[in-house]
C-alpha cells in the first residue's frame with residue numbers, strides 16, 4: 001500500500017507539472033503572439049496543428065489528477081463518512097473542499113475552452129484576421145479568459161495540495 005501511495009503522489013505531482021506547465025507556456029509564450037500581425041498566421045497554424053494533441057495531453061493529465069487525487073484522499077482517510085461530514089469544520093477539510101470545487105471549475109472551463117470557445121475563436125481569427133468584427137473580439141476574449149482563469153485556478157489547486165499535506169500555518 002505504501003508503494004502504491006508513493007506512486008500515486010508521484011503521478012499526481014507529475015500530472016500537475018504537465019497540466020500547469022503546458023498552460024503557462026501557452027499563455028506566456030505562444031498565445032500573446034496572436035496579436036502580432038506577422039506571427040498571427042504561423043501561431044494560428046501551430047495552435048490548430050498541435051491543438052488536438054495538446055488537448056489530449058491536458059485531458060489525460062486532468063484524469064490522472066482526479067484518479068490519483070481521489071486515491072490520495074482515501075489513503076489520508078478523508079473519504080470516510082465521518083471525515084466528509086466534518087470537512088467544513090476543520091482547516092484541512094476546507095482545503096480539500098476548495099480543491100474539489102476548484103477542480104470542478106477547471107474541468108468546466110476546459111470543456112468550454114477546448115470544445116467551444118477555442119476552436120470558434122480560431123475560426124473567427126481566420127475569417128477576420130484583423131479582429132474588427134465584434135463576434136471575433138467576443139470569442140477571442142472568451143477563449144483567452146477561460147484559458148487564463150483555468151491556469152490561475154490550477155495554481156491555487158497546487159497551493160491547496162500543499163496545505164492538505166502541511167496544514168495552513
Ligand code: HEM
Pocket residue numbers: 009012013016019020065066068069070072073076099100103106154155157158161162163164165
Ligand atoms: C489541476 C488540478 C490539480 C493540481 C494542479 C494539483 C496539484 C497538487 C500538488 C502539486 C500536490 C503536492 C503538494 C505537496 O506535496 O506539497 C497535490 C497534493 C494533493 N492533491 Fe492535488 N492537484 C490537483 C487536483 C486534485 C484533485 C482533483 C484531488 C482530489 C480528488 C487532489 C487531491 C490531492 C491530495 C489528497 C494531495 C495530498 C497528496 C499526499 O498525500 O501527499 N488534487 N496536488
